[in-house]
Amino acid sequence: MSFADIVIVGAGFGGSIMAARLGEHIERALEGAHRIVLLERGEDPTGTLDPEATSTSPSEYGNRFQHSLAPDYLLRWSEWIRDEEGAIVRGAPSMNVIAGRGLGGGSNVYCGVSLRAPRMVFEQTREGETLWPAYYTRASLDPYYAKAEAMLRVHRMEWTNERVPYWQLTTKRDFVFAEGCRRLGATAVPLKIADHTDANEGWWTQGQVFEGRQSLTKNYLRVAHASGVELRSKCDVREIVPTRDGYVVRGTDRRHGQERPFEIECRMLVLGAGAVATTGLLLASEHHFDGSRVLDPAIERGGRNLGKHLSGNGDYGVTGMIGDELAENVEGFKGKPMSSFCPSFWREHQFIVIPFYAEPVYLAMNQISTLLSPEDPMARGRSVAGPLRGPEGYALPDWGLEYKRRLQRFGARMMTMGCLALDACEGFVERADDGSLRVRWPETDRATERRWSMALDVMGGIYESLGGEMFLDVYRYRGTVNTAHPLGGARMSSRDVRERGIVDELGESHSNPNLFIVDAAAIPSALGVNPSLTIAAIAESIADRLVRGSGTRSVADRLV
Amino acid sequence: MHRRQFLQWLALLGMAPSLSACESQQSGERMRPRFWDPPHDTVIPPSDDDEDDEVMRALIDVLVPAEYDDGGAMTSPGALETGALEVLALRSFLPAARGLGFVRALPSELDAAFELGAPAFDRALRAIVRHDLDALADDLAPGARFTALDPAEQRSVIAEAFRDPLKSAALLYVRAASFVAYLGAVRSDQGLVAVGFPPFEDFDGRIAVSGYPRTISGRLVDANREDLDALRARGELDDYTYARRPEPTPDDDLMDVLDASGDLF
Numbered sequence: 001m002s003f004a005d006i007v008i009v010g011a012g013f014g015g016s017i018m019a020a021r022l023g024e025h026i027e028r029a030l031e032g033a034h035r036i037v038l039l040e041r042g043e044d045p046t047g048t049l050d051p052e053a054t055s056t057s058p059s060e061y062g063n064r065f066q067h068s069l070a071p072d073y074l075l076r077w078s079e080w081i082r083d084e085e086g087a088i089v090r091g092a093p094s095m096n097v098i099a100g101r102g103l104g105g106g107s108n109v110y111c112g113v114s115l116r117a118p119r120m121v122f123e124q125t126r127e128g129e130t131l132w133p134a135y136y137t138r139a140s141l142d143p144y145y146a147k148a149e150a151m152l153r154v155h156r157m158e159w160t161n162e163r164v165p166y167w168q169l170t171t172k173r174d175f176v177f178a179e180g181c182r183r184l185g186a187t188a189v190p191l192k193i194a195d196h197t198d199a200n201e202g203w204w205t206q207g208q209v210f211e212g213r214q215s216l217t218k219n220y221l222r223v224a225h226a227s228g229v230e231l232r233s234k235c236d237v238r239e240i241v242p243t244r245d246g247y248v249v250r251g252t253d254r255r256h257g258q259e260r261p262f263e264i265e266c267r268m269l270v271l272g273a274g275a276v277a278t279t280g281l282l283l284a285s286e287h288h289f290d291g292s293r294v295l296d297p298a299i300e301r302g303g304r305n306l307g308k309h310l311s312g313n314g315d316y317g318v319t320g321m322i323g324d325e326l327a328e329n330v331e332g333f334k335g336k337p338m339s340s341f342c343p344s345f346w347r348e349h350q351f352i353v354i355p356f357y358a359e360p361v362y363l364a365m366n367q368i369s370t371l372l373s374p375e376d377p378m379a380r381g382r383s384v385a386g387p388l389r390g391p392e393g394y395a396l397p398d399w400g401l402e403y404k405r406r407l408q409r410f411g412a413r414m415m416t417m418g419c420l421a422l423d424a425c426e427g428f429v430e431r432a433d434d435g436s437l438r439v440r441w442p443e444t445d446r447a448t449e450r451r452w453s454m455a456l457d458v459m460g461g462i463y464e465s466l467g468g469e470m471f472l473d474v475y476r477y478r479g480t481v482n483t484a485h486p487l488g489g490a491r492m493s494s495r496d497v498r499e500r501g502i503v504d505e506l507g508e509s510h511s512n513p514n515l516f517i518v519d520a521a522a523i524p525s526a527l528g529v530n531p532s533l534t535i536a537a538i539a540e541s542i543a544d545r546l547v548r549g550s551g552t553r554s555v556a557d558r559l560v
Numbered sequence: 561m562h563r564r565q566f567l568q569w570l571a572l573l574g575m576a577p578s579l580s581a582c583e584s585q586q587s588g589e590r591m592r593p594r595f596w597d598p599p600h601d602t603v604i605p606p607s608d609d610d611e612d613d614e615v616m617r618a619l620i621d622v623l624v625p626a627e628y629d630d631g632g633a634m635t636s637p638g639a640l641e642t643g644a645l646e647v648l649a650l651r652s653f654l655p656a657a658r659g660l661g662f663v664r665a666l667p668s669e670l671d672a673a674f675e676l677g678a679p680a681f682d683r684a685l686r687a688i689v690r691h692d693l694d695a696l697a698d699d700l701a702p703g704a705r706f707t708a709l710d711p712a713e714q715r716s717v718i719a720e721a722f723r724d725p726l727k728s729a730a731l732l733y734v735r736a737a738s739f740v741a742y743l744g745a746v747r748s749d750q751g752l753v754a755v756g757f758p759p760f761e762d763f764d765g766r767i768a769v770s771g772y773p774r775t776i777s778g779r780l781v782d783a784n785r786e787d788l789d790a791l792r793a794r795g796e797l798d799d800y801t802y803a804r805r806p807e808p809t810p811d812d813d814l815m816d817v818l819d820a821s822g823d824l825f
């Protein structure tokens with residue numbers, strides 16, 4: 001067994017930021033006297049951060065993702081967690097989660113959208129209880145938002161190039177979307193994006209230049225690396241075990257083409273593997289924590305929080321085709337995958353709408369949406385329109401020549417949109433007997449249904465105002481909630497209501513000193529906007545308070 | 561033979577010898593070269609049953625067909641031409657397709673075959689598809705095999721198979737491989753070109769486009785040095801933006817919704 005003062009699990013926004021900030025502090029203020037090890041399940045896409053990395057870069061052309069849906073390529077850089085059982089039953093609610101993997105985590109595969117969470121997010125209540133610890137307000141996070149934005153080089157996109165470099169311009173897709181919004185009485189505005197010096201750091205399967213992306217491998221992980229943090233890729237943590245003075249982290253090191261078990265003892269343990277993976281690791285380790293060190297304080301009162309309150313952040317994607325009036329100009333595959341949004345409905349209905357690029361194969365396979373309306377009636381009372389008809393009035397199958405021809409004007413006419421909204425954290429993370437993780441979404445809250453219904457009316461209205469049509473969506477078709485923004489599973493709560501959460505406002509376990517959760521798992525509600533910047537701001541805030549010993553024991557004290 | 565009996569027969573008799581045969585192929589000199597450069601992936605050797613292969617090819621060609629002009633020249637490729645058979649042959653396709661939600665639960669015999677190894681899975685899949693389509697073909701035209709049907713009859717048989725929950729799971733799997741091949745740029749970019757994408761700049765490197773802005777002829781433009789407006793005015797810019805501000809929306813005042821930096825209040 002080896003020893004490290006601090007072990008960080010996961011290299012997404014939470015883990016990378018903690019690695020950078022604690023690494024800097026230990027190097028500068030503590031003369032590098034302590035050892036930090038960061039363990040990441042996926043590969044090192046740069047080939048330079050982990051000196052023992054045996055993986056190749058995403059392509060032989062350097063640090064660049066490819067355009068390919070080749071299965072093995074997808075599995076290298078992302079993973080999906082699904083409700084297999086629910087997915088089998090058409091109409092039964094189920095959930096799919098997509099997550100990034102590799103050093104950089106979700107930043108390797110996200111679209112860079114970087115919005116601060118609106119004020120009312122932190123003021124949400126449920127059943128009379130506030131969801132967020134009192135420390136968290138928009139005002140308290142604003143300085144940390146600013147810090148993260150500076151590191152991630154967040155810029156607001158522009159419609160014209162009067163003030164900004166070319167690569168910060170919105171796309172034709174956004175202009176068409178804006179015109180649709182305008183015809184509906186709403187407004188589209190440019191998004192804030194974490195970008196780099198390239199015009200098209202598009203989504204990870206678009207084959208554009210990865211070096212142009214503002215991935216965490218360019219900023220926080222570089223800082224961590226330079227500060228002496230040991231970054232280890234392909235190290236899968238299986239369980240954590242409490243000891244008298246800290247924790248033991250057990251897992252498998254898959255570098256060098258072998259599977260070597262490892263054990264690392266540490267004083268501080270920071271979990272930052274993402275909502276599902278962090279929660280899953282706690283579920284796998286829960287049996288090691290008992291008595292006064294129980295992981296889930298609610299158990300003391302016969303309740304349960306661990307694995308519950310999983311939000312999909314209100315993600316709801318649809319696809320449609322716009323009419324010929326503007327159709328020659330969409331070219332949705334060019335430029336950034338997201339660069340504008342419609343905020344007009346936030347105040348009244350708490351959702352935003354974002355147009356984005358989506359790979360045509362997902363549309364062909366009915367994943368983001370379906371190109372055809374379903375013939376099956378929906379379960380649980382959700383309404384569906386009738387099936388799409390061919391020229392002779394018969395229902396079109398989703399294969400064959402006619403279907404193929406429907407796809408042929410994809411480049412010119414297809415536009416995908418999604419809403420992000422406040423949901424009620426209806427999801428669950430569960431661990432099967434074989435150790436695999438699954439997510440469930442057994443029932444949708446009525447308020448969430450109302451919000452989605454309103455968002456669907458808006459998105460459908462935009463397509464129709466552009467002379468097109470919205471195709472039915474996966475949620476109405478199959479009852480499936482698809483999310484790229486899972487939040488919760490091991491949520492935070494104030495120390496005075498420890499039984500309502502797993503960790504406190506600092507991300508520290510209510511019952512286990514020096515065990516921290518600093519990622520999406522601790523977020524106690526939907527955010528209604530893309531969450532990466534908020535996860536980053538919270539991590540910056542926690543790191544800052546730990547370094548300064550503000551309201552808690554400092555890192556230096558904890559490592560004595 | 562009823563389907564259940566067929567599957568039991570397949571499980572009991574068919575897989576073990578085929579698995580050992582395929583494994584010896586994989587380890588020997590006859591192993592197919594990789595068509596793509598996956599560091600972890602393996603390619604399953606093709607089935608040596610010509611009839612199974614013929615049915616699979618016919619099925620794929622109905623699911624995403626190629627198109628031809630009156631002279632017989634191909635005007636638009638289908639899934640066969642863009643590599644559906646090769647996608648089916650990837651060891652990682654089943655886990656990826658499952659992860660993406662492209663397939664429903666497969667018959668337990670196919671799941672069992674996958675546990676035995678990719679060759680066994682591939683062989684079992686082809687055998688099941690052939691069995692099911694031939695059985696439906698026989699219902700339609702007694703004594704006929706699927707491959708002997710005319711195109712309209714083949715479509716009718718496939719539609720019938722998709723309606724049958726027992727048969728549809730394997731077909732959905734083949735459909736997924738067909739569309740991933742056609743639109744996923746795994747083996748070819750021609751499917752994407754057919755739906756309106758430009759050809760890849762470098763298909764071997766899987767680079768769709770290495771940067772914008774560029775000229776319509778494909779030259780990458782240095783936005784810091786060249787006059788983009790002049791290029792645009794001359795119609796030479798392959799632009800992704802209008803650089804135009806949308807018309808304002810009357811009566812939609814965002815002053816109390818958005819702050820100056822573009823965040824929601």
